[in-house]
Amino acid sequence: MARVRPKNEGLVQGLTLVAMAAPFLVLIAAFGTSLGFWDASVGYDLLALQVAWALAFAGGVAALAAAVLARRDLKRLGLYVIVALVVSVGTLGAFAIQKARLAEGLPEDVSTNPDDRPGFSEAVAAARGEGGPASAIGPEACPAAQPVMRQVAPQGAYEALQAAGFTARGAFAARADGDRTGFWFGFTHDAVVRIRPGRTDIRVAARDGRSHGGEACRLAGEISRALQTAE
Numbered sequence: 001m002a003r004v005r006p007k008n009e010g011l012v013q014g015l016t017l018v019a020m021a022a023p024f025l026v027l028i029a030a031f032g033t034s035l036g037f038w039d040a041s042v043g044y045d046l047l048a049l050q051v052a053w054a055l056a057f058a059g060g061v062a063a064l065a066a067a068v069l070a071r072r073d074l075k076r077l078g079l080y081v082i083v084a085l086v087v088s089v090g091t092l093g094a095f096a097i098q099k100a101r102l103a104e105g106l107p108e109d110v111s112t113n114p115d116d117r118p119g120f121s122e123a124v125a126a127a128r129g130e131g132g133p134a135s136a137i138g139p140e141a142c143p144a145a146q147p148v149m150r151q152v153a154p155q156g157a158y159e160a161l162q163a164a165g166f167t168a169r170g171a172f173a174a175r176a177d178g179d180r181t182g183f184w185f186g187f188t189h190d191a192v193v194r195i196r197p198g199r200t201d202i203r204v205a206a207r208d209g210r211s212h213g214g215e216a217c218r219l220a221g222e223i224s225r226a227l228q229t230a231e
Contacts, residue, residue, distance in 0.1 A: 006076045008070065018062035022053075022056040022059050022091045025047060025052045028047070033186055040208070067084075104211075107216075108205060109136035110136065110138070113138065120203075132205055132208070144220065144221025152193070154173060154176055160223050161178035161191055163223075163226040166179060166180040167179055174194065175192060175194050179191065180219065182215075189205065189219055202220050202227070204219045
């Protein structure tokens with residue numbers, strides 16, 4: 001005997017797909033940006049932060065509509081409703097958290113010594129160009145970014161960069177350099193550890209001028225913690 005489709009099944013399925021549109025678009029935007037199909041102004045600024053944000057609200061409405069339409073046959077349509085509600089609520093929650101982080105507006109240039117920031121090498125400075133953060137912060141605004149009040153060995157600085165997820169580019173007598181490219185949108189942060197007698201300082205800065213929700217502060221804190229136990 002042929003299966004009788006539940007009433008409104010096709011519509012509920014369609015609404016479930018609408019609820020999934022925002023996270024799907026974010027994935028497309030992220031991978032398209034990291035693979036170079038379009039630049040960050042399209043993938044991140046437009047598709048992720050604007051279009052997907054609007055779709056997240058549409059997905060929430062779609063999930064509620066799916067729940068209303070399926071209420072008389074939850075036994076067969078309930079799975080669609082659960083998927084739609086979980087995805088839409090999760091997406092809106094993730095956006096709310098990220099929007100709150102971005103609203104903090106912490107500069108993405110962090111140093112343990114803001115009055116005498118470690119400088120980047122000529123090669124890194126050339127790669128950074130003129131698009132970096134317009135301002136910088138220190139331990140007062142980013143308490144995790146603390147200097148090490150001793151002279152750390154270059155190898156220890158090199159390993160601290162690696163422990164924080166950076167690709168270390170070299171360890172020299174008085175410094176170690178590295179960079180880290182994020183997985184999702186391919187944003188790059190540069191880092192330098194400056195070694196002096198009695199003090200080792202850190203600087204982490206985004207290569208672009210966007211806010212990344214305090215990512216530079218978080219990374220500087222990871223390097224600082226790794227240096228505290230370095231030789």
